[in-house]
Amino acid sequence: MYPLRRNRRLRKNDAIRSLVRETTITPNDFLVPLFVVEGKGVKSEIASMPNYHRLSLDLLAHEVKELWAMGLKSVLLFAKVPDSLKDNKGKEAVTPNGLMQRAIKTVKEACPEMLVMSDVAMDPYSIYGHDGIVANGTILNDETCSVLAAMSLSHVQAGADFVAPSDMMDGRIRSIREALDANGFKDAGIMSYSAKYASAFYGPFRDALDSAPVAMENIPKDKKTYQMDPANRIEALRETLMDVDEGADLVMVKPGLCYLDIVREVRNTVDVPLAVYQVSGEYAMIKAAAEKGWLDHDAVMMEQLIAMKRAGADIIASYFAKEAVQLIS
Ligand code: PBG
Numbered sequence: 001m002y003p004l005r006r007n008r009r010l011r012k013n014d015a016i017r018s019l020v021r022e023t024t025i026t027p028n029d030f031l032v033p034l035f036v037v038e039g040k041g042v043k044s045e046i047a048s049m050p051n052y053h054r055l056s057l058d059l060l061a062h063e064v065k066e067l068w069a070m071g072l073k074s075v076l077l078f079a080k081v082p083d084s085l086k087d088n089k090g091k092e093a094v095t096p097n098g099l100m101q102r103a104i105k106t107v108k109e110a111c112p113e114m115l116v117m118s119d120v121a122m123d124p125y126s127i128y129g130h131d132g133i134v135a136n137g138t139i140l141n142d143e144t145c146s147v148l149a150a151m152s153l154s155h156v157q158a159g160a161d162f163v164a165p166s167d168m169m170d171g172r173i174r175s176i177r178e179a180l181d182a183n184g185f186k187d188a189g190i191m192s193y194s195a196k197y198a199s200a201f202y203g204p205f206r207d208a209l210d211s212a213p214v215a216m217e218n219i220p221k222d223k224k225t226y227q228m229d230p231a232n233r234i235e236a237l238r239e240t241l242m243d244v245d246e247g248a249d250l251v252m253v254k255p256g257l258c259y260l261d262i263v264r265e266v267r268n269t270v271d272v273p274l275a276v277y278q279v280s281g282e283y284a285m286i287k288a289a290a291e292k293g294w295l296d297h298d299a300v301m302m303e304q305l306i307a308m309k310r311a312g313a314d315i316i317a318s319y320f321a322k323e324a325v326q327l328i329s
Helices: 007-009 016-020 058-071 099-109 140-159 172-182 200-208 234-246 256-268 279-290 297-311 321-329
Strands: 030-037 045-047 050-058 074-079 115-120 133-135 139-140 162-165 191-194 250-254 274-277 316-320
Touching: 007 016, 007 279, 016 115, 030 099, 045 200, 050 058, 050 200, 050 279, 058 099, 074 099, 074 200, 099 115, 099 140, 115 140, 115 191, 115 256, 133 140, 139 140, 140 162, 140 172, 162 172, 172 191, 191 256, 200 279, 234 250, 234 256, 250 256, 250 279, 256 274, 274 297, 279 297, 297 316, 297 321, 316 321
Parallel strands: 030 050, 030 074, 030 316, 074 115, 115 162, 162 191, 191 250, 250 274, 274 316
Antiparallel strands: 045 050, 133 139
């Protein structure tokens, strides 16, 4: 008799498929990245990220109310800093009344229950587009950690629930944790970009913030001396374990799709929640292929989000959060 066990019985119709489905996407899975700019009534589309915008603070307030109403309860803020305020020390990054600090307050005023995470890195503030202080053709590690700690402190003073260091300096989680604790912010959390690769998928994000590393003599032309080599796997575990040791509450693998093996391995290795970042280039690829009519936008979007969760991500930072939630509700 030909097979006793027939797996197709469990795929026969939508009802049985729903019943045995192992992974589902809900609004609770998402962290929504938001780009903020100075001005009023500004909603400017990012050229390489169709249907994604930089928002001025008045529209940010509107946006977070809309997200909350959809069940999206966490945002990750990025500030686009005017060139005139950039330097090599991150001076603007620690200004109490800087754009990021005002953005944090804006979200908390508009929607007090919204969980606010803030990006902590120097690149949007750097004349060189680097995540740290540049000196003699290198990125200074420990001096940068001090800036990141001060920056984190100013974000939590403004009301951020979690700071999200995305810079990949050594020891920054510990510097930040100590600075927060020493100033009475024991309950403020840290989501570490712990395994962040030197990826070519960040291009559209650097357009959004105008933060690409500049081409200049004696300035590193890429971020390979601090972000990880895409060829490495064991190193991701070492980075993540160290960040947990130093006090990270949440850890992250970034980018997403090309690194789902790392997501699974980190998930099996650490006992803190794990985020994955589906980055700007991943968003752009789907948008571009769909625009050409070559891929089914919604189907590909959902397939990739499901894959990230199936790989082991507890949290997905994604520019598709709103569209995905609209689709599933
Ligand atoms: C900056 C930062 C980057 C991203 C998040 N934080 C870019 C970079 O490291 O150059 C990328 C996010 C994306 O591409 O969506 N520290």
